Every structure is written in structure tokens, then in C-alpha cells.
Amino acid sequence: MFIYIIRRLLWAIPVLFLVILVTFVMARAVPGGPFDRAGDKSLPESVRKNLEAKYDLDKPLPVQFGLYLTGVLKGDLGPSYAYRGRNVNDIISQTFPISAQLGILSLILGLLIGMPTGIIAALRQNTWVDYTSSFVALLGLSLNNIVLGPFLIYFFSVQMGWFPAARWGVNYKELYFGFFPPMTSDFWMHAALPVITIGTAISAAFARLSRASLLQTIREDYIRTAKAKGLSQNVTIIRHALKNSMIPVVTILGPLFAGIVTGSFVVERIFGIAGMGEFFVTSITNRDYPVILGTTLFYAVLLVFANLFVDIMYAWLDPRIRYE
Amino acid sequence: MNKKMNVLLTLMFVATLVLAACPAPVAPGADSGSGDGEMMAMEAVTLNINAGTEPPSLDPSLGTDTTSIGIINEMFLGLTELDPETQEATPELATEWSASEDGLTWTFNLRDDVPWVMFQDGEVVETGEMVTAGDVEYGLKRTCNAETASDYAYVLYIVAGCEAANTGEGSVDDIAVSAIDDTTLEITLAYPASYFPQIASMWIMRPMPQAAIEEHGDLWTEPGNIPTNGAYTLAEWIHGDTLRQVKNPFWYGWEEMDAAGNIDVIDWVMIEEASTAFALYENNELDTVAVPLEQMDRALAGEFGDEYINSPQNCTYYYGFVTEKEAVSDVRVRKALSIAIDRKTLVDDILKGGQTPANTFTNPLNYGSPAEDTEIAPWALSEEQGGLGYEAALEMGLGLLEEAGYPNGEGLEITIGHNTSESHAKIAQAVQAMYAAAYPEISVNIDSQEWGVYLETLDAASPLESKPDIYRLGWCQDYPHANNWIHEVFHPEQGGNEPLLSYDDEQTGEFVQAFAETTVAAQTASSEEQLELYKEAERLFVDEIVGIAPIYYYARNQVTKPWLDRVYSEDLYLHRWSIDADAKAAAQ
Numbered sequence: 001m002f003i004y005i006i007r008r009l010l011w012a013i014p015v016l017f018l019v020i021l022v023t024f025v026m027a028r029a030v031p032g033g034p035f036d037r038a039g040d041k042s043l044p045e046s047v048r049k050n051l052e053a054k055y056d057l058d059k060p061l062p063v064q065f066g067l068y069l070t071g072v073l074k075g076d077l078g079p080s081y082a083y084r085g086r087n088v089n090d091i092i093s094q095t096f097p098i099s100a101q102l103g104i105l106s107l108i109l110g111l112l113i114g115m116p117t118g119i120i121a122a123l124r125q126n127t128w129v130d131y132t133s134s135f136v137a138l139l140g141l142s143l144n145n146i147v148l149g150p151f152l153i154y155f156f157s158v159q160m161g162w163f164p165a166a167r168w169g170v171n172y173k174e175l176y177f178g179f180f181p182p183m184t185s186d187f188w189m190h191a192a193l194p195v196i197t198i199g200t201a202i203s204a205a206f207a208r209l210s211r212a213s214l215l216q217t218i219r220e221d222y223i224r225t226a227k228a229k230g231l232s233q234n235v236t237i238i239r240h241a242l243k244n245s246m247i248p249v250v251t252i253l254g255p256l257f258a259g260i261v262t263g264s265f266v267v268e269r270i271f272g273i274a275g276m277g278e279f280f281v282t283s284i285t286n287r288d289y290p291v292i293l294g295t296t297l298f299y300a301v302l303l304v305f306a307n308l309f310v311d312i313m314y315a316w317l318d319p320r321i322r323y324e
Numbered sequence: 325m326n327k328k329m330n331v332l333l334t335l336m337f338v339a340t341l342v343l344a345a346c347p348a349p350v351a352p353g354a355d356s357g358s359g360d361g362e363m364m365a366m367e368a369v370t371l372n373i374n375a376g377t378e379p380p381s382l383d384p385s386l387g388t389d390t391t392s393i394g395i396i397n398e399m400f401l402g403l404t405e406l407d408p409e410t411q412e413a414t415p416e417l418a419t420e421w422s423a424s425e426d427g428l429t430w431t432f433n434l435r436d437d438v439p440w441v442m443f444q445d446g447e448v449v450e451t452g453e454m455v456t457a458g459d460v461e462y463g464l465k466r467t468c469n470a471e472t473a474s475d476y477a478y479v480l481y482i483v484a485g486c487e488a489a490n491t492g493e494g495s496v497d498d499i500a501v502s503a504i505d506d507t508t509l510e511i512t513l514a515y516p517a518s519y520f521p522q523i524a525s526m527w528i529m530r531p532m533p534q535a536a537i538e539e540h541g542d543l544w545t546e547p548g549n550i551p552t553n554g555a556y557t558l559a560e561w562i563h564g565d566t567l568r569q570v571k572n573p574f575w576y577g578w579e580e581m582d583a584a585g586n587i588d589v590i591d592w593v594m595i596e597e598a599s600t601a602f603a604l605y606e607n608n609e610l611d612t613v614a615v616p617l618e619q620m621d622r623a624l625a626g627e628f629g630d631e632y633i634n635s636p637q638n639c640t641y642y643y644g645f646v647t648e649k650e651a652v653s654d655v656r657v658r659k660a661l662s663i664a665i666d667r668k669t670l671v672d673d674i675l676k677g678g679q680t681p682a683n684t685f686t687n688p689l690n691y692g693s694p695a696e697d698t699e700i701a702p703w704a705l706s707e708e709q710g711g712l713g714y715e716a717a718l719e720m721g722l723g724l725l726e727e728a729g730y731p732n733g734e735g736l737e738i739t740i741g742h743n744t745s746e747s748h749a750k751i752a753q754a755v756q757a758m759y760a761a762a763y764p765e766i767s768v769n770i771d772s773q774e775w776g777v778y779l780e781t782l783d784a785a786s787p788l789e790s791k792p793d794i795y796r797l798g799w800c801q802d803y804p805h806a807n808n809w810i811h812e813v814f815h816p817e818q819g820g821n822e823p824l825l826s827y828d829d830e831q832t833g834e835f836v837q838a839f840a841e842t843t844v845a846a847q848t849a850s851s852e853e854q855l856e857l858y859k860e861a862e863r864l865f866v867d868e869i870v871g872i873a874p875i876y877y878y879a880r881n882q883v884t885k886p887w888l889d890r891v892y893s894e895d896l897y898l899h900r901w902s903i904d905a906d907a908k909a910a911a912q
Binding site: 030031032033035036037041042043044046047049050051053054079082083084085086090091094095150153154157158161164165166167168171172173269270271272274278285286287 | 477491562563609778
């Protein structure tokens with residue numbers, strides 16, 4: 001197992017190199033550059049040249065790539081072009097914790113609501129419990145964040161005044177170890193609406209997935225065997241069926257985790273949360289190459305680790321899976 | 325292995341919870357300073373306002389957007405300040421100024437009572453240095469310096485030697501700005517320009533703190549590093565989230581200026597979504613905010629009463645013609661297409677934001693603008709504006725198309741290009757429908773592109789085939805003078821020249837020549853002569869060459885809480901705003 005993990009980590013190096021290379025090439029292949037204009041104004045050639053010289057964009061592409069790679073190896077992801085004076089390391093270290101808090105809380109909420117709902121629906125298949133929860137899950141999936149977010153703000157904040165309308169309850173200067181938020185009531189009040197917004201969609205997805213997966217598992221031979229040898233319904237389900245039926249859930253959990261902790265552009269924008277999500281989108285419109293590369297690379301690293309974690313979980317969930 | 329993994333996972337989970345919940349050691353970064361700030365803010369008169377976005381830079385040499393400039397304006401004094409009403413240059417750091425007889429050499433006399441200040445340990449303190457003419461000289465040279473890579477350096481090309489320094493052909497030392505003594509600054513221009521005092525108000529030539537910039541490099545604009553000299557200084561900046569400016573008690577204006585306001589603390593938030601910002605306004609968490617599109621119907625129905633204010637904004641929305649494209653190479657076609665845009669209907673029924681139909685490029689808020697002068701493109705103006713009105717103008721348009729060989733638009737196929745955005749798409753579709761109604765046989769396509777791609781398409785150097793026949797763009801002032809508009813944007817050599825104007829054009833070549841000469845002549849003309857020259861230039865450009873179809877002049881739609889007394893102008897002028905703190909407290 002240990003050797004397997006080491007091997008997987010070593011494999012990550014060429015994977016990440018490819019990610020950088022492909023992102024670098026694709027970002028440059030898109031027409032337009034970062035300094036074509038300021039707003040609607042075209043910049044004179046001389047001004048553009050100064051800007052390009054400052055950020056080494058006047059050098060040949062392979063040289064630029066080499067410079068970038070050297071920077072990455074030293075842990076320096078370069079400066080942002082759009083936010084002069086800020087660098088990508090700062091942007092990630094300041095915005096990722098906020099996005100991760102929002103993402104993890106949403107994920108927990110999604111699991112807490114989605115999993116039990118799906119399991120109960122599966123165990124009570126084709127009863128009103130099943131129909132109701134399936135209907136609600138479908139509704140939750142169909143409700144777009146763009147609709148749900150503003151609705152929650154309007155109803156629970158502007159009308160009822162129960163929750164703050166926007167912003168996250170803590171900023172990057174107030175975190176413990178640069179990551180953990182102080183658990184004040186202010187934090188939870190601010191977290192409530194955005195977490196519900198994202199959590200709703202996640203719980204709906206988990207409910208549907210765990211229901212389908214459990215239904216499949218309880219028809220397996222080994223479950224019938226367990227019942228046949230006289231195990232009670234509860235023991236059969238909890239000890240044998242449930243664990244195995246988690247495999248598809250864990251499979252999507254990996255990439256979902258990497259995606260969700262790096263921020264949701266839409267929800268962070270609607271709630272005015274200073275997270276990482278917007279940088280994935282705006283860096284592309286801004287042609288802010290170092291931010292495009294830095295956020296993509298960061299996301300890729302998370303994804304590599306999340307997938308490794310998923311593979312390890314497989315071995316734990318299903319005794320038949322073994323890694324050499 | 326099962327068990328071990330189990331234990332490990334449980335431990336990790338518990339550890340996370342414990343760490344997350346552990347009662348506070350002092351949070352990193354939350355030093356005692358900001359604690360005091362908190363205390364101060366509780367008693368202080370506080371303005372809550374939305375910046376809309378993280379300011380891309382607080383460096384006066386580097387600011388390009390309204391958010392950054394709005395914040396910079398409160399922290400660094402200009403040589404001059406533009407009057408919020410008339411937009412004329414009025415004294416700020418400079419008490420008076422004069423030009424030599426040839427209009428080239430300008431001498432500014434500066435105040436001697438402006439200290440550099442900083443926010444330290446919860447209060448604003450003097451650094452011990454006074455602002456001198458040398459600081460302005462340094463600031464101006466820094467903007468021109470190629471290494472600074474300032475986007476707006478080109479505006480200062482008007483100062484002799486700046487262009488050479490910025491293009492690397494000359495030395496920064498040769499830029500013609502010099503501090504004669506601490507309170508006298510002399511600037512020599514590359515060409516005479518009566519509007520220079522307006523340029524002297526711009527952020528790119530403010531006094532800048534050389535020592536701090538050299539010590540901290542790019543990080544000099546962070547709180548704790550940044551010395552300022554304006555009405556407010558920077559106390560806190562949480563990137564992407566909030567920014568706090570506090571009153572500089574040493575600023576002379578609090579005593580001297582009748583118009584000075586009473587706000588102690590400006591708390592900026594950075595909410596991009598207009599509807600969310602509006603929700604904060606409704607919750608009394610913001611004192612003033614822009615009205616989002618979906619709330620405009622409520623605003624126009626009077627639901628917000630006196631809180632709603634519509635005011636003109638110094639920007640113009642226009643459709644440009646790529647004059648070398650076959651379809652619009654005939655000036656008669658261009659004019660017919662400009663005529664067929666029903667500006668009044670567009671503004672009243674589609675945009676509904678209080679905009680004004682435009683017949684010129686230069687917005688009326690600028691010196692030298694002949695906007696709504698009925699001698700220029702009267703077909704673009706409604707009857708109420710004294711123009712022809714749409715019906716009468718259409719007759720003219722049909723006649724022009726017939727002459728050009730496209731009766732009723734038959735055989736004419738054009739493409740309108742715009743950058744992807746809901747509002748631009750709406751306007752393009754409306755214009756498409758107007759064209760179809762006006763000239764039944766015409767065929768109109770709409771092509772939208774992502775912003776960066778779109779800009780590359782429009783660049784004068786890009787291949788003609790890739791360009792649309794008609795492109796949409798807007799322009800907002802850098803300084804309120806016609807030179808910043810008609811000359812800097814459309815002069816065939818000195819502007820961007822997206823319409824590809826040419827002196828060799830058979831139909832309009834002469835007019836292009838005359839147009840180019842007129843805008844150049846206007847630069848050196850007296851203020852009175854300028855009015856005539858800019859009117860002529862605008863007439864040539866919009867009515868004879870038809871390089872663009874001006875569509876509308878922008879408007880701002882804002883709501884303001886009754887306890888806030890604010891200025892509505894191009895800049896914010898926050899140091900002139902006042903809050904009735906008791907009324908505000910009562911509402912919260």
C-alpha cells in the first residue's frame with residue numbers, strides 16, 4: 001500500500017507538468033493579450049510594450065515557459081497582471097481558505113441530508129417515503145444556484161431579517177493557521193445562506209446516488225447469503241450493504257471535493273464572498289496568464305490528491321480491492 | 325489495515341473539529357491596531373459604500389478603473405481639483421497657476437501646509453515630511469518612466485520629454501518638469517494646451533512618496549506602508565472583501581473648505597453582484613448604491629421616492645463603422661444606417677435608464693462638446709431635442725440607400741459585432757429590428773465575441789475579413805475636454821483608428837483630412853476658438869465622414885439613504901459627503 005502511494009505521487013509529477021504545459025499553450029493560443037486595453041480604451045503601442053517588457057511577455061514563448069516553470073519549482077506562481085502588486089501565491093492563500101470553508105460545510109450539509117434520505121428511500125422503495133424524497137431530490141437538483149441564492153437573500157435576509165444578506169463572516173486575516181475560521185455565531189450566520197445554496201444541490205445529488213447504489217447492492221448474492229445465515233435486517237444493511245454501496249458515492253466525492261473547495265463562481269459572486277471561484281473565470285477574460293496557470297495548477301494538485309484518497313478508500317470499503 | 329485506517333480517519337476528523345473549535349489564541353493578523361480601529365469606528369461617522377470590485381491598484385501611477393481612482397482620489401491631492409458641477413479646474417494642492425505667453429510653460433504655486441500622513445497603531449499620524457513640488461515632480465516622472473509600465477502614461481505625453489522617456493528613447497531626467505523650490509513647480513508642454521490644468525487634476529501626476537515606494541516596492545500601497553496626503557488615508561485592506569479609509573485630521577480642507585463633509589470612516593465592501601449590493605442597501609448596510617437593472621421599474625415607478633437619483637454620466641455608447649468593409653464603404657450607406665437607429669425608442673423603451681439620445685461622440689459634460697447642437701446630425705435627434713425626429717429622418721435614409729444602389733436595403737448585408745454581454749446583445753437586437761423595419765430588404769447579422777477576442781478583432785492591425793461592418797464600443801472621459809474624445813480616440817494617426825479612416829477615400833478623404841487638421845488645430849487654439857473647432861470636427865466626423873453612429877449618453881441610476889448628503893458627479897468627492905449620524909443610527 002505504501003509503495004502504491006509513493007508510486008502514485010511520483011506519477012503526479014509528469015501529470016502536473018502536462019497540466020502546466022497544456023494550460024500555458026492554450027492560454028496563449030486564445031486571441032487577445034492582457035494589455036490590449038484599459039477598459040474600453042485602446043493602449044498605444046509604446047505603453048503596451050512597456051507592460052509586456054515588465055512581465056517578460058516580450059521574450060520568446062519557450063523562454064517564458066522556462067521562467068514560469070523555474071518559478072513554480074521555487075514555489076513562486078508569479079504576479080497577477082490584473083491586480084498590480086498582488087501575486088498568485090497571495091491570491092490563492094487568501095481566497096482558498098474561504099472557498100474551502102464554504103465548500104466543506106456545503107459538502108457536510110449535503111452528505112448529512114442526502115445520504116440518509118437516499119438510504120431511507122432505498123429501504124422503503126416504492127412507498128410514499130421514496131416518492132416524496134425522490135421528488136424533493138429532483139427539485140433540489142433542478143433549482144439553479146442563480147435562482148436559489150437570490151431567493152434566499154430576498155426571503156431570509158431582506159424580508160425576514162434572520163440572516164445577513166451577503167459576505168463571509170471571517171476574512172483571511174482572522175484565520176487560525178491560515179485556514180480554520182473562529183467558530184463565532186457571526187461566522188455561522190453568514191455561512192448559513194450560501195452553504196444552504198450549495199448544499200441543496202449536493203444533497204439532492206447524493207440522495208439520488210446513494211438510493212440507486214444501495215438498491216443495487218441489496219440485490220447482490222452476498223446480501224442474500226447474509227440474510228440466509230440469519231443476520232438481522234439492520235446488521236445486514238449497516239455492516240454489509242451500506243459500506244459497499246458507498247463506492248459510487250466515494251467515486252464522485254473525490255473530484256467533487258476538489259471542485260467545490262476551490263470555490264463556486266456563481267455562489268461566491270451572488271453572496272459577495274471573497275473566495276477563489278471568481279479567479280478561475282475572470283483570469284481568463286483578463287488574459288491574466290499567471291492567475292490562469294496558478295489556479296489551474298492548484299486545482300490539479302487537489303484533484304490528484306482527492307483521487308488518490310478515493311482509491312485508498314476503495315480498498316477500505318471493498319475488501320476485494322487490493323493494491324500492489 | 326481496516327482497523328488502522330479507521331482509527332486514523334477518526335483521529336483526523338476529530339483533530340479537525342478540535343482545531344476549528346479551539347478558543348482563540350490571538351488570531352494572526354488581528355493586531356491590537358485594528359482593534360482600536362473597531363472602537364473608533366463605533367463612535368465615528370461611518371459611510372458604508374460598495375466599491376463593486378477589488379480595486380486593481382491603489383498606486384496613482386497605475387490606476388486605470390473608476391474603483392481604484394475613486395479610492396486614490398481621496399488619498400492623494402491633485403495639483404488641481406475639478407469642480408463637481410462645472411468640471412473646471414479649481415485649486416487643490418496648487419493655489420494658483422499660470423502659463424507662459426507661448427502656452428508651453430506652466431508654473432504652479434503649491435501649498436506649504438500639506439503633511440504626509442500614515443495610519444499607525446489605530447490612528448493617523450504625520451510622518452514628519454511635508455508635501456513638496458519635488459514629490460509631484462517625482463510622481464509625474466515615475467508615471468512616465470517605462471519601468472513603471474503605467475497604462476495611462478500616454479496621457480502625460482503632453483509633457484515635453486515624457487513620450488521619449490516612456491518609449492525608451494529618452495531619459496527620465498529629461499522630462500520637462502522641475503521643482504524650482506518646495507512650493508513652485510514648472511512644467512513645459514510638448515505643445516500648447518489650454519486644458520492642461522484639467523490634466524493636472526489626474527491621478528497619474530499626484531505627489532507620490534519616493535522613500536516608501538523605494539522601500540516597499542510593489543507592496544507600498546498596503547496599509548502600514550502607504551503614506552498619503554489627501555482627505556483620507558488607508559487603514560485596512562482585506563483583498564477582495566473590504567477596505568477602510570479613515571479621515572486625515574491634518575488635511576487643510578476640513579477647516580478651509582465650506583463644502584467639506586463630516587465622514588470619519590469610509591467602509592468599502594467589494595460586492596460585484598448589483599442585486600446583492602441592493603439587498604444590502606435595503607437592509608441599511610450600504611448608504612448609497614447603484615440601482616440594478618431589475619429594480620429600474622420600481623425606481624421609475626417612484627417606489628424609492630427621493631432616494632432615487634438619475635444623473636448624467638460622462639460616457640458615450642456608439643456603433644462604429646469599419647469604413648474599409650465593402651458593405652459600409654459608401655458614406656451614404658453609413659449615414660442611412662446611423663439614421664435608422666431610433667435612439668429615442670431605444671433609450672425610452674428598451675434601456676429605461678434615463679440615458680440621452682446622442683448626436684455627437686463627445687459627451688455634453690466635456691468642455692468643447694457640441695452635443696445636441698442641431699447643426700450636427702439633426703437626424704439623430706428627436707423632435708423634442710430640436711432635431712428632425714425619426715419619421716422624417718427615415719425618409720432621408722431611404723433616399724440615401726436608393727442613391728447608393730440599395731433601394732429599401734436590397735442587396736445590403738451587414739454584420740453588427742459586440743462583445744458578449746446581455747445588455748449589448750439587447751441593444752444589437754433592437755437595432756437589428758429597427759434596420760429591418762426601416763429598410764425591409766436589408767439583411768443584418770449579429771456576431772458576439774468574448775471581450776479579449778473582440779478587442780483583438782477591432783485592433784486596426786487585425787485582418788479586415790475578421791472584422792464586423794459595425795462594432796460597438798463606449799468611451800468615458802479621462803479628463804473632461806473634447807480633446808480627450810474626438811482627438812484622442814479618432815484622430816487617424818494619434819487615436820486608435822478602429823474605423824480605419826483614410827485620407828485616400830474617394831468620398832470622404834477630404835473630410836478626413838479636414839477633420840484631422842481641425843482636432844489638431846483645436847489643441848492650440850484659445851478656449852473660445854476651440855468651441856467652433858470642436859463643433860466643426862464633430863460635424864465632419866459624425867455627419868460627413870460618418871465614422872461612427874453615436875447612440876446615447878450614459879446616465880447613472882442611484883439610490884441614497886435620506887441621512888446621506890452626497891455629490892453626484894464624475895468623481896465621488898467623498899470628502900464633501902455628509903451623514904446625519906443620529907438618523908443613520910436610528911434606522912439601524
